[in-house]
Structure formats: structure tokens, C-alpha cells
Amino acid sequence: MLETLRRYTLLESPTGDARRLAALAEALEADAARAGLHTAREAHPTGDHLIWTLPARDVTGPPLLFLSHYDTVWPVGTLAEMPWSVTGDVVRGPGVYDTKAGLVALLTAISQLQGPHPAVRVIVVADEEIGSPTAGDLVRSEAAKSSAVLGLEPPHPGGDLKTGRRGSTRARIAVTGVEAHAALDPDAGASAIDELVxxxxxxxxxVSARPVLLNTGTIAGGGRTNVVAGRAHADLGLRFTDPADEEAVLGALRALDPIRPKASVTTELLSHRPTWQPGPAGAALLDRIRVIAAGAGQTLNGHPADGAADTNTTGSLGHPTVDGLAPWGGGAHARTEWVSATGLAARTTLLAAILTDLV
Structure with missing residues (x-):
């Protein structure tokens, strides 16, 4: 498993780099086929989503759906600064924790299946790290046909599973102003930058009176100091714990109107993952997984998480959903990223048990 993880890690796969993603996709599909999965793709210019299917063996009913991704936040060349390494239980490299180790664990577990098991569907998304803007319809469609949704994102520290997630939305506020000479005729213009501010x-x-996280991640616009800015935009990251706050804030963003008569303002949702609050369907699924884990000699608990993933979509729709089934480690999106070799083995054992006992 460590050698497989090394191969995947050395194939750097930043979101949006279709060529690099294609190289890793070929390796993943070859391993999936060897594990007995049928492979297909949903093509997109920025990276294909991978769709794998394992037919049921002596078990009837809807399939189990596993959600994962193979893009990372790390640009090509990161390996030079974050090289692959194994020191004791600590495995390092870009993407090992989020979430290539989860793919290794799942494929290994599937390859070891021998007894009866339900049908399995696996969706491996190519743009999860930017909110899965092209994968939402695929995820919703597959979840509607499944008995349970199991996310292969990293778990809580120590290995506990995730039973809910903050809503996560990326929004762009774009302003169009009127350009004019900033000294000779400033009143003829309307500054897009001033309007944006x-x-x-x-x-x-x-958002100040609500439990909403707001981060202004990017601001761009204008051109010259002697020209009133004609265009400007800002990209916002918003996180929600309550669907009512989410609805109110996003509705207000869509309704923004200009302060300056000559300016115009538009709001675009770049990606949207609705708030996933814990519910009875997810709690029942967690209880079943805890029993299965105990049978494998493991102790598991679960609670909500702050980060977002594709399980936001399925959990918010009421489908039985649990996330965090990848191996434990730490440093997601950080230069300290690592995954536990012990956790890789333990999660493989757990996934194999889930595949045969979660019926």
C-alpha cells in the first residue's frame, strides 16, 4: 500500500491541470480494474471525473456510494519542497493525507473482497478542492440511487468520522464602473474599486451578527492611478452552520445594488456546497459503522466538521452520509501534511468490513 501511495503522490495532480490529472487518472483506473472494478469517466475540460462500479455478489439492493477526489491543492513542483518520505509511522508528501491515502485504502479493501457484498459505486472527483463546480449533478444523481454515502475525506484528528459539515460557498462580486481621467474629469467616471470596497x-x-465565516480571498481591478477604475471584483469564501443563515446571506448577496448611479454590481456563485447538519439518517449509519468497527477491533465516534466536501451535497439532501473514512494524519493543505501508515492499514481493514457487513 505504501508503494501504491508513493506512485500516486509522485503523480502531482493540482486542480485544473487536465494533463497532470489525466496521468494520475490512468494509474488509478489501472489499479481499479485490477481490483475488479468497471471503470468509466465523465469528461470535463479541466479534468475527468472517474466512475467505478463493482457488481454485487449474492446481495440485492441499492449500491453503496463512495465519494473521493484525486485533485490536490498543491501546484506542480511541490515535490521538490515536500518530497515523499516515510519515517516510522509518518508518511509525507503533497496530497498523501488529502486524500490519496483514502483511495489506496479503498482499492486495497475492494481487491481483498471474497464473500458476499452489495454493489459499489465510486465517484472520484477532479475538482473537489475548488468546490466541485462540475461534479455536483453527478454526485446528486449517484446519491439518489444509493443506500448510503461514504466519504473518503480525511477524518477528525485521531480518526473520528464526520457526521455534518459547514456549508461552503465561493462567491464573486463583480463591479463595472466608468473610466475617466482621474484628475481632468473624475466626476465623469465611477470607480469600480471604490464601489467594490x-x-x-x-x-x-x-454577516457580523451571524455565526458565518467570511474570508475575502482575492481582490482585483483597475489599472492605472490616473484612470478611474472601470472594473473590479472580489472572491469571497463563506462558511455556514445554519441553512437559514445560508439562505439569508446568499439571498442578500444576490440582491446587492450599486451605491453609485453609474456603477453596476453582479454576484456569481462560483461553487456552492449546502450546509449539512447531523440528522437521523446519518446517525443511524454512524451507529452501524461503529458496530462494524468494533467487530474489527476498532473504536470509532463521529461529530460534525468545519471543512466542506462533496458529502455536504448528499448529507444536506437527507441521504444517509458519513465522511472521514480515509486514514488519519494531519496538516491538510499545509506544508506539514502527513498520513499515518498505521492508519492506512486500519482504514483498509475497516473499509473491507464495511463492504461486506453494511447491507
Missing amino acids: DQLIRVRAL
Whole structure:
């Protein structure tokens, strides 16, 4: 398993790099086929989503759906600064924890199946790290046909599973102003930058009384100091714990109107993952997995997480969903990223037990 993880890690796969993603996809599909899975793809210019199917063996009913991804946040060349290494239980490298180790564990568990098991569907998304803007329909469609959704994102520290997630939305506020000479005729113009600043103050006030996380991640616009800026935009990251807050804030963003008569303001949702609150379907699924884990000599608990993933989509729709089934480790999206070799073995054992006992 460590050698397989090494192969995947050395195939750097940043979101949006279709050529690099294709190289890793070929390796993943070859291993999936060897494990007995039928492979297919949903093609997209920025990276194909991988769809794997394992027919049932002596078990009837809907399939289990596993959700994972093979893109990472790390640009090509990161291996030079974060090389693959194994020191005791600590395995390092870009993407080992989030979430290539999860793919290794699942494929190994499937390859070891011998007894009866339900049908299995696996969706491996190519753009999860930017909110899965092209995968939402695929995820929703597959979840509607499945008995349970099992996410292969990293777990809580120590290995506990995830039973809910903050809603996560990336939104762009774009402003169009009127260009003019900044000294000779400034009143003929309307500064898109000034308008954007005022709109951002509005948005900050909008969320200040709510338990909403707001991060202004990117601001761009204008061109010259002697020209009134004609265009500007800001990309926002918003996190929600309550669907009502989510609805209110996103509705207000869509309704933003310009302060300056000559300016125009538009809001676009770049990606949207709805709030997934814990519910009875997820709690029942967690209880079943805890029993299965105990039978394998493992102790598991679960609680909600702050980060977002494709399980936001399935959990928010009420489908029985649990996430965090990848091996434990730490440092997601950080230079300290690592995954536990012991955790890789333990999660493989757990996944094999789930595949045969979660019927």
C-alpha cells in the first residue's frame, strides 16, 4: 500500500491541470480494474471525473456510494519542497493525507473482497478542492440511487468520522464602473474599486451578527492611478452552520445594488456546497459503522466538521452520509501534511468490513 501511495503522490495532480490529472487518472483506473472494478469517466475540460462500479455478489439492493477526489491543492513542483518520505509511522508528501491515502485504502479493501457484498459505486472527483463546480449533478444523481454515502475525506484528528459539515460557498462580486481621467474629469467616471470596497463593507455588516465565516480571498481591478477604475471584483469564501443563515446571506448577496448611479454590481456563485447538519439518517449509519468497527477491533465516534466536501451535497439532501473514512494524519493543505501508515492499514481493514457487513 505504501508503494501504491508513493506512485500516486509522485503523480502531482493540482486542480485544473487536465494533463497532470489525466496521468494520475490512468494509474488509478489501472489499479481499479485490477481490483475488479468497471471503470468509466465523465469528461470535463479541466479534468475527468472517474466512475467505478463493482457488481454485487449474492446481495440485492441499492449500491453503496463512495465519494473521493484525486485533485490536490498543491501546484506542480511541490515535490521538490515536500518530497515523499516515510519515517516510522509518518508518511509525507503533497496530497498523501488529502486524500490519496483514502483511495489506496479503498482499492486495497475492494481487491481483498471474497464473500458476499452489495454493489459499489465510486465517484472520484477532479475538482473537489475548488468546490466541485462540475461534479455536483453527478454526485446528486449517484446519491439518489444509493443506500448510503461514504466519504473518503480525511477524518477528525485521531480518526473520528464526520457526521455534518459547514456549508461552503465561493462567491464573486463583480463591479463595472466608468473610466475617466482621474484628475481632468473624475466626476465623469465611477470607480469600480471604490464601489467594490463599499460593497464589501456592506457584506461584512451583513454577516457580523451571524455565526458565518467570511474570508475575502482575492481582490482585483483597475489599472492605472490616473484612470478611474472601470472594473473590479472580489472572491469571497463563506462558511455556514445554519441553512437559514445560508439562505439569508446568499439571498442578500444576490440582491446587492450599486451605491453609485453609474456603477453596476453582479454576484456569481462560483461553487456552492449546502450546509449539512447531523440528522437521523446519518446517525443511524454512524451507529452501524461503529458496530462494524468494533467487530474489527476498532473504536470509532463521529461529530460534525468545519471543512466542506462533496458529502455536504448528499448529507444536506437527507441521504444517509458519513465522511472521514480515509486514514488519519494531519496538516491538510499545509506544508506539514502527513498520513499515518498505521492508519492506512486500519482504514483498509475497516473499509473491507464495511463492504461486506453494511447491507
